[in-house]
Amino acid sequence: MKHEDIITELEQLAEQMGVVIRYEKGDFDGGYCILKEARILVVNKKLAPPKKASVLALGMNAIGLENVYLKPAIREFIDDETARMRLKSGVLG
Numbered sequence: 001m002k003h004e005d006i007i008t009e010l011e012q013l014a015e016q017m018g019v020v021i022r023y024e025k026g027d028f029d030g031g032y033c034i035l036k037e038a039r040i041l042v043v044n045k046k047l048a049p050p051k052k053a054s055v056l057a058l059g060m061n062a063i064g065l066e067n068v069y070l071k072p073a074i075r076e077f078i079d080d081e082t083a084r085m086r087l088k089s090g091v092l093g
Contacts (some may be wrong), residue, residue, distance in 0.1 A: 001073045003049035008054040009074050013039060019063060021056070032059040039063065057081040 001011060014021050023045035030043035041059040043052055057078040065078065 001077070002051045005051060006074065006077055007056060010053065011052065013060060013070070013074070014056075014069070017060075017063065017068070019060075030059065032062040046063045053077070054081050058085060067073055078082040 011021055018039060019032075019041055021041045021043060023043050025045060027049065028042075028044055029051065030041065032039070032041050034040070041056065043055050043059075045089065059079055061078050061082050065075075070078070
């Protein structure tokens with residue numbers, strides 16, 4: 001699955017879950033936050049598609065997707081990105 005397709009799938013998932021995705025310019029990659037009770041995922045719009053997909057996947061994972069149906073390829077991508085981030089940060093659990 002191409003990164004652009006993964007981004008589209010994750011954007012649709014966020015919309016279904018009531019999460020607003022904002023593409024902004026700045027000196028950041030992005031992430032999930034809650035602002036005045038609104039769930040928001042901010043993504044740097046200047047990132048390349050693979051990094052945008054990663055930021056979206058990690059943000060959606062932070063929200064919690066245990067009881068949400070995901071296409072197997074999307075679930076695998078999210079799990080892989082989460083594992084990669086844990087290895088990068090030295091967290092093993």
